[in-house]
Amino acid sequence: MPLTAQAQQALEAFASCPSWEQRARLLMQWGERLEPLSDEERQEHNRVHGCESLVWLVAERRDGRLHFRASSDARLLRGLLAVLLVRVEGLSDTELATLDPADWFNQLGLQRQLSPSRSNGLNAVLQRIRELAGRSA
Template sequence: MTTPSPAAQALLERFAACRGWEQRARLLLEYGQQLPALSPDERTDQRLIRGCESPVWCLAGWPAGRLQLQLDTDARLLRGLLEVLRIRLSGLTPEQLGEVDLADWYSQLGLARQLSGSRSNGLNAVYQYVMQSRPA
Protein backbone atom coordinates (compact mmCIF):
# COMPACT_ATOMS: atom_id res chain seq x y z
CA MET A 1 0.00 0.00 0.00
CA THR A 2 1.19 3.49 -0.84
CA THR A 3 2.24 5.70 2.06
CA PRO A 4 0.04 8.81 2.31
CA SER A 5 1.60 12.14 1.34
CA PRO A 6 2.33 14.71 4.08
CA ALA A 7 -0.95 16.48 3.19
CA ALA A 8 -2.89 13.21 3.44
CA GLN A 9 -1.16 12.37 6.72
CA ALA A 10 -2.14 15.78 8.13
CA LEU A 11 -5.71 15.10 7.02
CA LEU A 12 -5.68 11.76 8.86
CA GLU A 13 -4.49 13.51 12.01
CA ARG A 14 -7.28 16.10 11.82
CA PHE A 15 -9.94 13.41 11.41
CA ALA A 16 -8.41 11.29 14.20
CA ALA A 17 -8.88 14.24 16.57
CA CYS A 18 -12.64 14.30 15.90
CA ARG A 19 -14.96 12.92 18.57
CA GLY A 20 -17.76 11.41 16.57
CA TRP A 21 -19.66 11.81 13.34
CA GLU A 22 -20.85 15.39 13.91
CA GLN A 23 -17.28 16.71 14.16
CA ARG A 24 -16.23 14.65 11.16
CA ALA A 25 -19.19 15.96 9.15
CA ARG A 26 -18.26 19.56 10.02
CA LEU A 27 -14.68 18.85 9.00
CA LEU A 28 -15.88 17.34 5.71
CA LEU A 29 -17.91 20.48 5.02
CA GLU A 30 -14.82 22.57 5.78
CA TYR A 31 -12.72 20.53 3.36
CA GLY A 32 -15.50 20.77 0.79
CA GLN A 33 -15.18 24.55 0.85
CA GLN A 34 -11.50 24.15 -0.08
CA LEU A 35 -12.26 22.09 -3.19
CA PRO A 36 -11.71 24.40 -6.18
CA ALA A 37 -14.71 24.55 -8.50
CA LEU A 38 -14.40 23.67 -12.16
CA SER A 39 -15.50 26.34 -14.60
CA PRO A 40 -18.75 25.75 -16.54
CA ASP A 41 -16.59 25.05 -19.63
CA GLU A 42 -14.76 22.28 -17.72
CA ARG A 43 -18.02 20.62 -16.63
CA THR A 44 -18.42 18.63 -19.82
CA ASP A 45 -20.26 15.36 -20.43
CA GLN A 46 -16.89 13.69 -21.12
CA ARG A 47 -15.78 14.58 -17.58
CA LEU A 48 -19.06 13.61 -15.91
CA ILE A 49 -18.65 10.41 -13.91
CA ARG A 50 -21.36 7.82 -14.32
CA GLY A 51 -22.27 5.86 -11.21
CA CYS A 52 -22.65 8.79 -8.82
CA GLU A 53 -26.03 9.85 -7.43
CA SER A 54 -25.01 13.51 -7.59
CA PRO A 55 -23.22 14.80 -10.69
CA VAL A 56 -19.42 14.65 -10.25
CA TRP A 57 -16.93 16.00 -12.77
CA CYS A 58 -13.30 14.92 -12.93
CA LEU A 59 -10.31 16.43 -14.67
CA ALA A 60 -7.23 14.20 -14.31
CA GLY A 61 -3.82 15.00 -15.75
CA TRP A 62 -0.38 13.44 -15.40
CA PRO A 63 2.25 16.19 -15.68
CA ALA A 64 5.71 14.77 -14.98
CA GLY A 65 4.12 11.35 -14.40
CA ARG A 66 2.21 12.39 -11.26
CA LEU A 67 -1.54 12.73 -10.85
CA GLN A 68 -2.99 16.23 -10.91
CA LEU A 69 -6.64 15.90 -9.99
CA GLN A 70 -9.57 18.30 -10.06
CA LEU A 71 -13.00 17.18 -8.88
CA ASP A 72 -16.27 19.06 -8.59
CA THR A 73 -19.88 18.58 -7.51
CA ASP A 74 -22.68 20.76 -6.18
CA ALA A 75 -23.48 18.45 -3.23
CA ARG A 76 -21.94 19.96 -0.07
CA LEU A 77 -21.00 16.84 1.88
CA LEU A 78 -19.85 15.08 -1.27
CA ARG A 79 -17.53 18.04 -1.98
CA GLY A 80 -15.77 17.22 1.30
CA LEU A 81 -15.51 13.53 0.46
CA LEU A 82 -14.09 14.42 -2.95
CA GLU A 83 -11.56 16.81 -1.42
CA VAL A 84 -10.24 14.16 0.98
CA LEU A 85 -10.05 11.78 -1.99
CA ARG A 86 -8.24 14.42 -4.06
CA ILE A 87 -5.75 15.01 -1.24
CA ARG A 88 -5.08 11.26 -0.95
CA LEU A 89 -4.58 10.69 -4.69
CA SER A 90 -2.90 13.88 -5.90
CA GLY A 91 0.78 13.56 -6.70
CA LEU A 92 0.77 9.77 -6.97
CA THR A 93 2.43 7.93 -9.83
CA PRO A 94 0.29 5.55 -11.92
CA GLU A 95 1.77 2.59 -10.02
CA GLN A 96 1.08 4.16 -6.62
CA LEU A 97 -2.48 4.97 -7.65
CA GLY A 98 -3.11 1.29 -8.31
CA GLU A 99 -2.05 0.44 -4.75
CA VAL A 100 -4.57 2.73 -3.00
CA ASP A 101 -7.27 0.98 -0.96
CA LEU A 102 -10.20 3.42 -0.84
CA ALA A 103 -12.17 1.43 1.73
CA ASP A 104 -9.16 1.46 4.04
CA TRP A 105 -8.62 5.20 3.47
CA TYR A 106 -12.18 6.12 4.45
CA SER A 107 -11.97 3.69 7.38
CA GLN A 108 -8.80 5.38 8.64
CA LEU A 109 -10.62 8.71 8.46
CA GLY A 110 -13.47 7.27 10.55
CA LEU A 111 -15.94 7.79 7.71
CA ALA A 112 -16.55 4.26 6.43
CA ARG A 113 -19.60 3.58 8.62
CA GLN A 114 -21.33 6.76 7.49
CA LEU A 115 -20.91 6.05 3.79
CA SER A 116 -24.06 4.59 2.26
CA GLY A 117 -23.66 1.86 -0.33
CA SER A 118 -24.56 4.26 -3.12
CA ARG A 119 -22.08 6.88 -1.88
CA SER A 120 -19.31 4.26 -1.61
CA ASN A 121 -20.14 3.08 -5.13
CA GLY A 122 -19.98 6.68 -6.37
CA LEU A 123 -16.58 7.30 -4.77
CA ASN A 124 -15.35 4.03 -6.26
CA ALA A 125 -16.64 5.20 -9.67
CA VAL A 126 -14.53 8.36 -9.27
CA TYR A 127 -11.48 6.23 -8.42
CA GLN A 128 -12.08 3.94 -11.41
CA TYR A 129 -12.44 6.98 -13.70
CA VAL A 130 -9.07 8.28 -12.46
CA MET A 131 -7.52 4.81 -12.86
CA GLN A 132 -8.62 4.77 -16.51
CA SER A 133 -6.86 8.10 -17.06
CA ARG A 134 -3.46 6.60 -16.20
CA PRO A 135 -0.88 6.89 -18.96
CA ALA A 136 0.19 3.65 -20.59
Protein backbone atom coordinates (compact mmCIF):
# COMPACT_ATOMS: atom_id res chain seq x y z
CA MET A 1 0.00 0.00 0.00
CA PRO A 2 1.69 3.23 -1.11
CA LEU A 3 2.46 6.01 1.37
CA THR A 4 1.26 9.56 0.86
CA ALA A 5 3.91 12.30 0.89
CA GLN A 6 2.91 13.21 4.45
CA ALA A 7 3.11 9.60 5.66
CA GLN A 8 6.55 9.27 4.02
CA GLN A 9 7.60 12.50 5.76
CA ALA A 10 6.47 11.06 9.11
CA LEU A 11 8.40 7.86 8.47
CA GLU A 12 11.58 9.77 7.65
CA ALA A 13 11.19 12.14 10.62
CA PHE A 14 10.75 9.32 13.13
CA ALA A 15 13.55 7.24 11.55
CA SER A 16 15.95 10.11 12.25
CA CYS A 17 15.21 10.00 16.01
CA PRO A 18 17.56 7.55 17.72
CA SER A 19 15.93 7.63 21.17
CA TRP A 20 12.43 7.27 22.59
CA GLU A 21 12.69 10.72 24.21
CA GLN A 22 13.29 12.30 20.80
CA ARG A 23 10.46 10.31 19.23
CA ALA A 24 8.12 11.32 22.09
CA ARG A 25 9.02 14.98 21.58
CA LEU A 26 8.46 14.63 17.82
CA LEU A 27 5.17 12.85 18.46
CA MET A 28 3.91 15.77 20.56
CA GLN A 29 4.98 18.19 17.80
CA TRP A 30 3.00 16.15 15.26
CA GLY A 31 0.02 16.34 17.63
CA GLU A 32 0.12 20.12 17.38
CA ARG A 33 -0.44 19.77 13.60
CA LEU A 34 -3.92 18.33 14.04
CA GLU A 35 -6.63 20.57 12.64
CA PRO A 36 -8.58 21.81 15.66
CA LEU A 37 -12.11 20.61 16.28
CA SER A 38 -14.84 23.05 17.22
CA ASP A 39 -16.77 22.70 20.47
CA GLU A 40 -19.70 21.53 18.34
CA GLU A 41 -17.54 18.72 16.88
CA ARG A 42 -16.36 17.67 20.35
CA GLN A 43 -19.73 16.10 21.10
CA GLU A 44 -20.66 12.61 22.18
CA HIS A 45 -21.69 11.50 18.66
CA ASN A 46 -18.09 12.10 17.46
CA ARG A 47 -16.45 10.46 20.45
CA VAL A 48 -14.47 7.25 19.93
CA HIS A 49 -15.31 4.71 22.60
CA GLY A 50 -12.67 2.19 23.61
CA CYS A 51 -10.07 4.82 24.46
CA GLU A 52 -9.15 5.61 28.06
CA SER A 53 -8.62 9.25 27.10
CA LEU A 54 -11.24 11.39 25.42
CA VAL A 55 -10.92 11.12 21.63
CA TRP A 56 -13.13 12.70 18.98
CA LEU A 57 -13.07 11.86 15.29
CA VAL A 58 -14.87 13.56 12.41
CA ALA A 59 -14.86 12.77 8.71
CA GLU A 60 -15.77 14.88 5.73
CA ARG A 61 -15.65 14.25 2.02
CA ARG A 62 -13.38 16.54 0.00
CA ASP A 63 -12.72 16.04 -3.70
CA GLY A 64 -14.30 12.60 -3.55
CA ARG A 65 -12.02 11.40 -0.73
CA LEU A 66 -12.59 11.16 3.00
CA HIS A 67 -10.63 13.55 5.17
CA PHE A 68 -10.39 12.84 8.90
CA ARG A 69 -9.82 15.19 11.79
CA ALA A 70 -9.33 14.14 15.39
CA SER A 71 -8.50 15.47 18.81
CA SER A 72 -7.82 14.16 22.29
CA ASP A 73 -7.38 15.50 25.78
CA ALA A 74 -4.02 13.66 26.02
CA ARG A 75 -0.91 15.19 24.38
CA LEU A 76 0.83 11.94 23.50
CA LEU A 77 -2.38 10.52 22.09
CA ARG A 78 -2.84 13.61 19.89
CA GLY A 79 0.56 12.81 18.35
CA LEU A 80 -0.39 9.17 17.81
CA LEU A 81 -3.65 10.31 16.21
CA ALA A 82 -1.75 12.71 13.94
CA VAL A 83 0.57 10.01 12.59
CA LEU A 84 -2.34 7.57 12.23
CA LEU A 85 -4.35 10.15 10.28
CA VAL A 86 -1.49 10.89 7.87
CA ARG A 87 -1.33 7.14 7.19
CA VAL A 88 -5.06 6.75 6.46
CA GLU A 89 -5.51 10.02 4.55
CA GLY A 90 -6.65 9.37 1.00
CA LEU A 91 -6.94 5.59 1.33
CA SER A 92 -9.78 3.72 -0.31
CA ASP A 93 -12.23 1.65 1.75
CA THR A 94 -10.39 -1.51 0.65
CA GLU A 95 -7.00 -0.10 1.69
CA LEU A 96 -8.45 1.04 5.03
CA ALA A 97 -9.83 -2.45 5.64
CA THR A 98 -6.38 -4.01 5.24
CA LEU A 99 -4.31 -1.37 7.04
CA ASP A 100 -2.40 -2.77 10.01
CA PRO A 101 -1.88 0.05 12.54
CA ALA A 102 0.59 -2.06 14.55
CA ASP A 103 2.78 -2.37 11.47
CA TRP A 104 2.61 1.39 10.84
CA PHE A 105 3.58 2.26 14.43
CA ASN A 106 6.33 -0.38 14.25
CA GLN A 107 7.72 1.29 11.09
CA LEU A 108 7.73 4.60 12.98
CA GLY A 109 9.61 3.00 15.89
CA LEU A 110 6.69 3.63 18.24
CA GLN A 111 5.15 0.17 18.65
CA ARG A 112 7.23 -0.90 21.65
CA GLN A 113 6.19 2.22 23.55
CA LEU A 114 2.47 1.65 23.05
CA SER A 115 0.78 0.34 26.16
CA PRO A 116 -1.97 -2.24 25.65
CA SER A 117 -4.60 0.40 26.46
CA ARG A 118 -3.13 2.85 23.89
CA SER A 119 -3.00 0.08 21.28
CA ASN A 120 -6.63 -0.77 22.02
CA GLY A 121 -7.56 2.89 21.78
CA LEU A 122 -5.80 3.33 18.43
CA ASN A 123 -7.48 0.19 17.12
CA ALA A 124 -10.83 1.68 18.23
CA VAL A 125 -9.97 4.87 16.29
CA LEU A 126 -9.09 2.84 13.18
CA GLN A 127 -12.32 0.85 13.53
CA ARG A 128 -14.29 4.11 13.73
CA ILE A 129 -12.44 5.41 10.64
CA ARG A 130 -13.46 2.25 8.78
CA GLU A 131 -17.09 2.66 9.94
CA LEU A 132 -17.19 6.29 8.80
CA ALA A 133 -15.61 5.37 5.46
CA GLY A 134 -18.14 2.58 4.92
CA ARG A 135 -21.06 4.89 5.71
CA SER A 136 -20.03 7.56 3.25
CA ALA A 137 -19.27 5.16 0.40
